[in-house]
Amino acid sequence: MSSRLQFETRAGKPIVIGKNRIIPFYQSVGVNMPQINGGVVWNRPVSVLAVNADGEESVIPVIDVTRRLQIAIFGSGLCILVLTWLLSKIMHKERR
């Protein structure tokens, strides 16, 4: 039952726009499952390397705000739930 997991960051072809040159980078996670003749691939943008006319290089990260907020909402909900459970336990003990 060996599944092949690939995890790598790749660079795309440079895009020249006017005097700027942009090199895109993306992260690829692939799972190849030969046992079931199939697999999945998940690609997401990571950052872009921007080179301006003067030759100055700057790495600009591509932040997935929606995903971060989703995780924050689920995380805060879970934290509130755990805190409420702990408080109810403490209050239940004090009543006794």
Next chain:
Amino acid sequence: MPNEGKSKVNLESQDISQGVENIHNSIDNFVDSGGVEAVYGKPIKSGDVTIIPTAEVFCGIGFGLGMGMGTFRPDADDEVETLESEDKQESGPPSEGAGMGGGGGGYTFSRPVALVISSPDGVRVEPILDRTKLIIATLTTVGFMVGMMGRMMRGSR
């Protein structure tokens, strides 16, 4: 006659290997479709500003193949008993048969993440906020919390 059967089986195994090769090529093409061209879209020009849309891409694929073959021998003992006398005289050499089939499916999902904006001032990245996803996440979390708190309150009584 047995050689004919062997060649038939060889031809069928060749067909299967060719079919598997075609499927592997299709998988490669499918996986490539979720590559950098899909993550970073084609640049869109509007005056001095050029916008490159970026997206998260998820691809899944699976397929299955199956084959079977069999030989029918009319002169076999168990077959002879069931056949009538006329059929016995007409019974010839064993006949062979084989069949194969396969199927597969795939799924691709993409979601916009950000825009890479190139202007004379420089290059910047503007994130895309998917409000629908955030509303769904909030409602799901609130629903789960209300449900769990209700269970906790009932348990404490």
